[in-house]
Every structure is written in structure tokens, then in C-alpha cells.
Amino acid sequence: MTRTGEFERISRIFAPLSADFPGAFALTDDAAVFAPRAGCELVVTTDTMVAGVHFIGDEPPSAIAAKLLRVNLSDLASMGAAPLAYTLNIALPREIDDEWLEDFASGLAADQATYGIALAGGDSTGTPGPVTLTVTAFGEVEKGRALRRAGARPGDGIYVSGTIGDGALGLLTLRGLLPGLTEAERRALVDRYRFPRPRLELGRRLVGLAHSAIDVSDGLAADLGHILETSRVGAEIESRLVPVSAAAGHALRDDPGLVAMVLGGGDDYELLFSAPAEIEEKVLALATAEVPVTRIGKIDTGSGLRILGEGGAPVHLAKSGWEHR
Amino acid sequence: MTRTGEFERISRIFAPLSADFPGAFALTDDAAVFAPRAGCELVVTTDTMVAGVHFIGDEPPSAIAAKLLRVNLSDLASMGAAPLAYTLNIALPREIDDEWLEDFASGLAADQATYGIALAGGDSTGTPGPVTLTVTAFGEVEKGRALRRAGARPGDGIYVSGTIGDGALGLLTLRGLLPGLTEAERRALVDRYRFPRPRLELGRRLVGLAHSAIDVSDGLAADLGHILETSRVGAEIESRLVPVSAAAGHALRDDPGLVAMVLGGGDDYELLFSAPAEIEEKVLALATAEVPVTRIGKIDTGSGLRILGEGGAPVHLAKSGWEHR
Numbered sequence: 001m002t003r004t005g006e007f008e009r010i011s012r013i014f015a016p017l018s019a020d021f022p023g024a025f026a027l028t029d030d031a032a033v034f035a036p037r038a039g040c041e042l043v044v045t046t047d048t049m050v051a052g053v054h055f056i057g058d059e060p061p062s063a064i065a066a067k068l069l070r071v072n073l074s075d076l077a078s079m080g081a082a083p084l085a086y087t088l089n090i091a092l093p094r095e096i097d098d099e100w101l102e103d104f105a106s107g108l109a110a111d112q113a114t115y116g117i118a119l120a121g122g123d124s125t126g127t128p129g130p131v132t133l134t135v136t137a138f139g140e141v142e143k144g145r146a147l148r149r150a151g152a153r154p155g156d157g158i159y160v161s162g163t164i165g166d167g168a169l170g171l172l173t174l175r176g177l178l179p180g181l182t183e184a185e186r187r188a189l190v191d192r193y194r195f196p197r198p199r200l201e202l203g204r205r206l207v208g209l210a211h212s213a214i215d216v217s218d219g220l221a222a223d224l225g226h227i228l229e230t231s232r233v234g235a236e237i238e239s240r241l242v243p244v245s246a247a248a249g250h251a252l253r254d255d256p257g258l259v260a261m262v263l264g265g266g267d268d269y270e271l272l273f274s275a276p277a278e279i280e281e282k283v284l285a286l287a288t289a290e291v292p293v294t295r296i297g298k299i300d301t302g303s304g305l306r307i308l309g310e311g312g313a314p315v316h317l318a319k320s321g322w323e324h325r
Numbered sequence: 326m327t328r329t330g331e332f333e334r335i336s337r338i339f340a341p342l343s344a345d346f347p348g349a350f351a352l353t354d355d356a357a358v359f360a361p362r363a364g365c366e367l368v369v370t371t372d373t374m375v376a377g378v379h380f381i382g383d384e385p386p387s388a389i390a391a392k393l394l395r396v397n398l399s400d401l402a403s404m405g406a407a408p409l410a411y412t413l414n415i416a417l418p419r420e421i422d423d424e425w426l427e428d429f430a431s432g433l434a435a436d437q438a439t440y441g442i443a444l445a446g447g448d449s450t451g452t453p454g455p456v457t458l459t460v461t462a463f464g465e466v467e468k469g470r471a472l473r474r475a476g477a478r479p480g481d482g483i484y485v486s487g488t489i490g491d492g493a494l495g496l497l498t499l500r501g502l503l504p505g506l507t508e509a510e511r512r513a514l515v516d517r518y519r520f521p522r523p524r525l526e527l528g529r530r531l532v533g534l535a536h537s538a539i540d541v542s543d544g545l546a547a548d549l550g551h552i553l554e555t556s557r558v559g560a561e562i563e564s565r566l567v568p569v570s571a572a573a574g575h576a577l578r579d580d581p582g583l584v585a586m587v588l589g590g591g592d593d594y595e596l597l598f599s600a601p602a603e604i605e606e607k608v609l610a611l612a613t614a615e616v617p618v619t620r621i622g623k624i625d626t627g628s629g630l631r632i633l634g635e636g637g638a639p640v641h642l643a644k645s646g647w648e649h650r
Contacts (some may be wrong), residue, residue, distance in 0.1 A: 023366075025473070028555050030400040030539060031370035031464075033471045036360060041348075042367060044445060045356035046461065048414040050452045075355040089373040089414075089459045120369060127375045129454015134414045136371065136461045139356075146358045148350070214355060230353050 010124055011097065013105050014088070021085055021118035027088050032120035034085060036140035042084075043139040045075035052132035056174070061100050062107030063194050064133070069111045070083030070196040071217065072137035074269040077203035078215035080147040081139030087124035090133040096131065114194055136137020142151065147206060147213035147273070152231035156211050156274035156299040159283060161199045161291050163245040166192035166222050170197050171260070180254045183245035192245070202293070205286050206273055213273035219266035221317050224305055227274065234302025239263065239298040263307065264317040274299050335449055338423070338430050339413070344507035346410055356499070357445035359410060361465035367409075368464040368471055370400035376455035381499070386425050386521050387432030389458070393565070394436045396542065397462035399594040403540035405472040406464030407622035410445035414459040416452035440525065440587045446455040450611035472531060473537035477556035481536050481599035481624040484608060485617050488570040489545050493590020496585070505579045510572035521594030527618070530611050531598055544567035544591035546642050549630055552599065559627025564588065565635050568619040588632065589642040599624050 011027055018024035023034035036042045049068050051057040069086065076083055090109075092101075097319070112118055117137070170193025172178050173186045199215075205309060212231055214223045220242065228235055239259060244252065252258050275283045280295065285291040307315040336352055343349035348359035357422060359368045374393050377383045401408055413433075417426075437443055442462070451619065495518025497503050498511045506514070509560065524540075537556055539548045545567065553560055556558040564584060577583050598607045605620065632640040 025475075029474050030403045031368045031406070031471075033366050033368050033404070033466070035366040041358050041360040043356045043358050044412060044463075045611050046412045046414055046446060046448050046459075048416055048448045048450050048459070050416055050450055050454070052453055055452060079358070081356070087369060087461055089370045089371055089455055089461075091373055091375055101436070121371060123459075125373050125375055126378060127376070127454060127457065128377055129452060132331075132416055132454065132457045134373070134448075134459045136412055136414075138369075141358070143360070146356075149354050150350075190365045226353075255624045299466065318400065 001135045010101055013101050014119065014122070015106055017105060017119035017303040018114060021068060021120055022055035022180050023117065023122045027121060034120065039085050040286040041139040041143050041146065043081035043094045043141055044105055044136065045072055046134060046136040047071050048132065048134045050132050059194065061104035065104045065107030066111050066195055066222055067110060068133050068135050070198050071269065072135045073115055073200060074196055074217070075130040076137055076139035077198045077200045078147060078213050078271060079139070079141060079212070080145065080203045080207035081141040082199065082204060083117035085118050085120035086135050086137040086139050087120055091131065091132040092124065092128035093127055093131065115198065128291045142207065145207050147203065147210055147229055148228050149212055149214050150230040152227050152233050152274040152299045154213035154233055154301045156295040157277055157280050157295050158224070158235060158237060158274050158299060159282070159295050160220070160243065160270050160272050161202055161293055162197070162270040163243045163248065164216065164268050164270060165248045165262030165265060166245050167267030167269070169248055169251055171267065172261065178234055178251055181247060181250055185250055188245065188247045193267060198269060199271045199291060202271055202286060202291055209279060210273040210275045213271060216268035216270045217266055220268070220272065221263050221305060221307065221322045223272055228305060235289045235297055236300060236306045236308065237297030239307055239315055241294065243292060259315065260317050265267055335426055335586065338426050338452060339444065339447070340431060342433055342437060342444035344582050346445055349440070349443065349445045359445065361409070361421070365465040366468050368401055368404045368406035368466050369461065370397055370449055371395050371459060371461040373457065373459045377458050384519065388428035390429045390432030391436050391520055393432060393458050393460050395523050397460045398440055398523035399521055399531055399542070401462055402523045402525045403466035403472060403596060404464065404466060404626055405528045405532035405538070406466040408440050408442035408525065409463045409465050410443050411460050411462040412445055415445035415449045416457040417449065418452055418454065418456065421456065440523065452577050458587065465632040467532065470532050472528065472535055472540060474537055474539050474552050475555040477537035477552050477599040477624045479558055479624055479626045480602050482602055482605050482608065482620050483560060483562060483599050483622040483624060484551070484618055484620050485545070485568065485595050485597050486527055486618055487522065487595040488568045488573065488592060489541065489593050489595060490573045490587030491570050492592030492594070493586045494573055494576055496592065497586065504577055506572060506575055513570065513572045519590060523594060524596045524616060527611060529594055534604060534608060535598040535600045538596060541593035541595045541597050544589040546588050546599065546630060546632065548597055549588055553630060559625045559629055560622055561625060561631045561633065562622030564632055564640055566619065566621040568617060569587065576649065585642050597634060
């Protein structure tokens with residue numbers, strides 16, 4: 001990686017992002033070298049984003065950078081890992097100029113400072129196709145203690161951080177589909193869609209407490225489904241318990257049918273996890289003013305997910321999950 | 326990563342590639358978890374390949390898979406690292422069918438067995454553009470002992486493994502530009518272009534011996550330039566000492582001007598390294614029947630690279646290096 005010609009044009013722009021990470025060798029070697037702290041393991045996750053598929057393309061490049069880094073950080077959070085470093089692969093069409101790259105790098109720099117992660121290496125190339133971006137993020141977690149999807153047990157309480165549905169409603173807002181909202185509400189939802197908040201601190205504090213965890217990217221119902229499937233258990237949640245923002249609450253009052261988008265829409269990047277009933281108080285005490293933690297249901301011995309709506313009637317989602325294809 | 330919809334269609338095809346790697350969790354979790362052995366550090370490298378830019382597109386998918394994995398393995402070799410695992414990101418246009426993916430996966434499977442590496446995770450997505458592939462490879466090396474570009478010292482001998490120029494001449498062959506060669510010679514060169522041989526065992530054995538190392542991907546002259554620049558030294562090599570294959574030798578006899586392609590062409594994926602003069606014998610003894618090791622020149626106190634041609638006249642390359650953009 002970091003080849004002449006492939007990376008040279010942009011090394012001036014990206015090398016400063018590796019300045020605080022000695023193992024990056026200032027992006028001048030064939031590879032990066034680093035290790036998790038003694039007693040820790042490495043957690044590795046990777047996501048690719050394609051212009052026109054995962055982002056609209058007219059966002060500020062710094063916003064695209066933030067989303068790219070944060071969806072990966074959210075995966076680290078869901079494993080209980082602390083961020084360490086990341087590599088970046090960019091395939092760029094000819095029309096991408098230095099101004100675009102500089103704004104993109106400024107978005108990375110801001111989030112590096114916020115989340116304590118550094119650029120370790122990467123590769124860049126031209127493409128006749130759309131901007132295609134890959135981040136591979138590295139975190140560390142105490143050996144054998146990474147949070148997993150598998151591990152939920154009957155009797156566990158099911159919890160989510162933050163509020164659910166804002167990401168999906170933010171995308172609807174961008175498409176002009178929620179005209180009844182106030183300007184401030186629309187801005188709040190779009191901001192949630194564009195700028196996921198990886199729940200890294202909560203993830204770290206769940207190590208040793210949670211039986212299972214995942215981040216909500218496909219949608220609450222689909223991601224809880226992943227936990228149930230890998231843990232071989234069932235669950236029941238109540239839709240009225242699912243925490244929503246003021247803006248999402250307004251949208252739901254205007255159109256109760258939007259509950260399907262809230263529960264199934266995805267792009268929330270909140271943590272969804274289960275923990276033993278006995279430690280409910282301890283789990284709820286992890287909530288902060290900025291990151292609430294809410295109990296939404298219970299793991300049981302059944303199979304599959306049952307969602308109870310208002311009055312206890314079952315809710316059926318037409319499609320559980322959100323597919324980027 | 327490994328999301329519903331993004332990875333599900335193909336998880337049937339790719340999950341078996343992670344079967345021998347427990348930390349991949351059979352591609353069913355948010356991230357992979359692993360650690361280098363005690364006393365070792367992690368070496369991380371990443372490369373992206375785009376159809377129409379890095380490969381022609383009509384190769385068998387298994388050959389594309391082999392090149393993608395091997396260019397990354399070659400970077401691990403150049404750092405003296407032993408392969409551990411890799412992640413794979415694939416962005417696929419609609420016309421890519423399961424048959425393509427299965428052949429691609431079979432190429433990965435074959436090389437996993439050959440080189441002792443396993444799939445740890447990944448991401449897949451659709452794209453309106455060309456097939457875009459990223460591998461991020463992880464290796465391990467004894468703490469503080471990774472081979473580096475920086476480290477060459479005046480007096481060091483300069484060595485290369487294998488033969489130089491076959492990759493670049495292989496590409497010329499594919500373009501129909503070397504009609505004077507025999508069919509067997511053409512096949513041999515194309516094979517060298519398509520199937521790099523990462524020199525992993527030699528790289529491991531150079532740990533503690535070599536002062537500097539790099540793999541030849543941009544071209545012998547350009548990559549030696551990288552060593553000189555990061556090591557702040559100069560060098561002199563003799564073109565007659567640069568080892569070439571029988572096929573490349575034939576091409577050079579037909580057209581001595583091809584020496585520029587041999588020294589500057591790239592895509593060799595041989596190791597280029599320097600080591601103290603005192604251990605020349607020890608270094609040359611690392612050669613095997615399959616992987617020769619040849620001394621081609623010497624590091625000096627100057628700056629930049631001087632290439633001496635036949636009769637001692639300096640060789641000037643129009644362009645030192647090979648750019649994929």
C-alpha cells in the first residue's frame with residue numbers, strides 16, 4: 001500500500017492524519033505495525049460506502065468521511081472495543097479534486113480527535129465508477145471479553161441506547177416525505193441520518209455486563225433478529241417502550257404507520273443489547289443525559305421476535321431491515 | 326460488517342473461507358477478534374483493485390482473487406511478517422452472478438491453503454460502477470523487528486529475489502506487443518503477471534538480517550528509490566546483474582530497449598532488500614532452487630540511484646515506476 005502514484009498525489013493531504021500513530025510510519029512503508037495492549041485482543045471491522053448507494057453524493061465530503069468512520073466505530077462499540085486505528089481505501093473518479101479531498105480529510109481529522117483513533121495506512125486509486133470508500137477499523141478489548149451477538153439468554157432484559165428511528169426518518173426527510181415537521185425537527189432528523197453517534201463509552205461499560213450486543217444498522221427488528229438467531233432464543237418487545245426523539249414522536253403522531261420505519265428502518269447506530277434481569281438497575285444506571293438507556297422487552301425461550309403494539313396487538317413489519325443493494 | 330442483505334446473498338459462498346479462523350465467528354458478528362502471538366506485533370496492509378484499472382476484467386475470477394490476495398501477501402513478506410488473516414470488501418455491479426463469485430471464492434480458497442491465511446470478515450455491496458475489491462491483510466512479526474524501507478546503510482549489498490521484469494513483460498505480452506517470443510515464453514510471462522509469488526518465507530528469514538526491504542510493485546528503480554529516500558542514502562546497481570527469466574532474456578535480446586520495462590515496469594512482487602556486506606554469504610545462502618537471491622549493487626553515501634548499463638554507461642529510465650491511475 002501507499003504506493004508512488006497511487007498515494008503520492010494525496011499523501012500530502014492524508015499523511016497528517018497518521019502523525020500521532022507511530023506504527024503508520026507516516027504512510028511511507030509497505031504496511032503499518034501495531035499491537036493491542038497486553039491482555040487485549042484486536043477487534044477488526046470494515047465497511048464500504050459507494051456514492052449513490054450509501055450516500056447521496058451531494059453531501060459535504062467531510063460529512064461523508066464522518067459517516068464512513070462512524071459506522072465502523074459503531075461496530076467497535078457493539079463489540080465493547082476501544083478505538084485504536086483505521087486504514088482507508090479510496091477509489092476516486094477523475095473529477096474529484098484536491099478541494100474535495102481536503103474537506104474529506106478535515107472530516108476524518110475532526111472525528112479522529114473526537115473518538116481517539118488515527119489513520120494507520122491505506123490505498124488510493126482511480127476508478128471509472130463512483131467514489132468508493134472503505135474503512136477498516138481496529139479496536140482493542142480485554143482478551144475473551146468482546147461483546148457478541150450470540151450470548152442472549154432467556155430472561156435477559158433487552159435494551160437500546162439513545163432513540164430509534166431518527167436515521168430512517170432523516171432519510172425520508174431528505175426525500176421530502178415528512179413535510180408536516182418543523183424546520184428544526186427536519187434538521188435534527190437529517191443530522192441523525194448523516195452523523196451517527198457511535199456509542200463507544202457505553203459499549204466499553206457493557207463489557208462484563210451484557211450477554212449480547214449489536215449496533216442497530218439494519219433496523220431494530222432485523223438486528224434483534226440477528227441476536228436471536230445467533231443466540232438461538234426468542235424475544236418480545238413492546239413498541240410503546242421503544243424510545244423515540246421529539247421529532248420522530250411528531251412524525252409518528254402525524255402518521256402512526258411510520259412505526260414500521262422506526263422499528264425496521266435502520267441507520268440508527270445505537271447499541272441494542274441484552275443483560276440479565278438481576279442487573280437491570282445497574283444497566284439503567286449506565287444512562288447519561290446524552291445517551292439514555294431504555295429497556296424495551298425481554299429474551300425468552302421461544303424463537304423469533306414478537307413485537308407488541310399499542311393495546312398488546314402484534315405488529316407485523318412488511319420488511320424487517322433495510323438493504324443497501 | 327457482514328450485514329443482512331449486504332453479505333447474506335454471498336455469505337453461503339464466503340463463510341467457508343472463514344471456517345478455520347475462530348475469531349471470524351463464521352462471519353456472523355459485527356467484527357472479528359484476534360491477536361498476534363505473545364511477543365509479536367500485527368502488520369497491516371491493504372490494497373484496492375478496480376476492474377479496468379488493475380485488471381483487464383476478462384480474467385477468470387479465481388485469477389483476480391489470487392492477484393488481490395497475493396499483492397497484499399507480498400506487502401506482508403516485505404515486512405518479514407507471517408500471514409494471519411484478511412478482510413475482504415467487494416463492490417459488485419448487478420451483472421456479477423453467483424458463478425462469478427464462486428470462482429472468485431475458489432481462487433481465495435486455493436491461496437488460503439497455499440499461504441496459510443484465513444478470511445476474518447468483510448463487507449459486500451452493490452455498485453453502479455466496476456467491480457471494486459479491497460483486501461486488508463494481517464500478519465505478525467516479532468515485536469520491533471518488522472523489516473522497513475528505512476534502514477539501508479552505506480556499504481550494504483542490494484539484493485533481489487527471483488527474476489525482475491516478467492510482470493511488466495507479461496502485460497506487454499497480453500497486449501500483443503512481444504510477438505517474437507515462443508508460445509511457452511509468452512505463457513510464462515503472462516503467468517508471472519497474473520500470479521505474483523509472495524516471497525513470504527524469504528521475508529521471514531530476512532528478519533534480523535536485512536537492513537531494509539520492500540516488495541517490487543512500482544518497479545525495481547522506483548522501489549529502490551523508496552528505500553533510498555526513506556533511508557537517506559544513495560545506491561549504484563548494475564543492470565547486467567539484475568536477474569531475468571529465460572523469457573525476459575529472449576525479449577531483451579530481440580529489443581535491448583526493453584531494459585527500461587524490466588527495471589522500471591513493476592508488478593514483479595519480488596523482494597528488494599539491503600544487508601550488510603559482512604553477511605553477503607549468509608544472505609546468498611537463503612536462495613533456493615525456486616527463489617534465487619541475487620546481489621545487484623551497493624548502498625552508498627550519495628543520494629539517488631545510479632544504474633550502470635553494459636560497459637558501465639549510465640542507464641536513464643524515462644519514467645521510474647508504473648502508475649495505476
